Amino acid sequence: MTETSIPVRTCVGCRERVPVTELLRVVARDGILVPDPRRRLPGRGASLHPTPECLHAAVRRRAFPRALRCSAPVEAGPLRAHVLGTPSAAAPGSVPDGQRP
Numbered sequence: 001m002t003e004t005s006i007p008v009r010t011c012v013g014c015r016e017r018v019p020v021t022e023l024l025r026v027v028a029r030d031g032i033l034v035p036d037p038r039r040r041l042p043g044r045g046a047s048l049h050p051t052p053e054c055l056h057a058a059v060r061r062r063a064f065p066r067a068l069r070c071s072a073p074v075e076a077g078p079l080r081a082h083v084l085g086t087p088s089a090a091a092p093g094s095v096p097d098g099q100r101p
């Protein structure tokens with residue numbers, strides 16, 4: 001008998017294997033990445049640390065389309081807002097987007 005049976009998933013950002021309880025589940029709906037904190041939405045999901053670092057890493061290496069088996073690019077707007085904790089219209093003058101190397 002095992003007491004702890006928490007499944008382990010790989011974070012699509014940093015590729016670390018961690019218990020699912022530490023990760024945010026993400027699903028794609030109509031080409032848009034949607035956070036699924038309760039892990040209830042149907043369909044294929046990707047797991048991610050809910051941190052800006054892992055989100056950026058995942059977006060940068062296009063890990064979401066690969067993990068979710070989407071052929072089309074996915075929009076990360078709602079997911080980004082969820083992870084960064086900034087509602088898209090609530091930060092006038094300080095938009096974190098636009099940082100391009």
Ligand SMILES: [Zn+2]
Binds near residue numbers: 011013015016048054
């Ligand atoms: Zn991570």
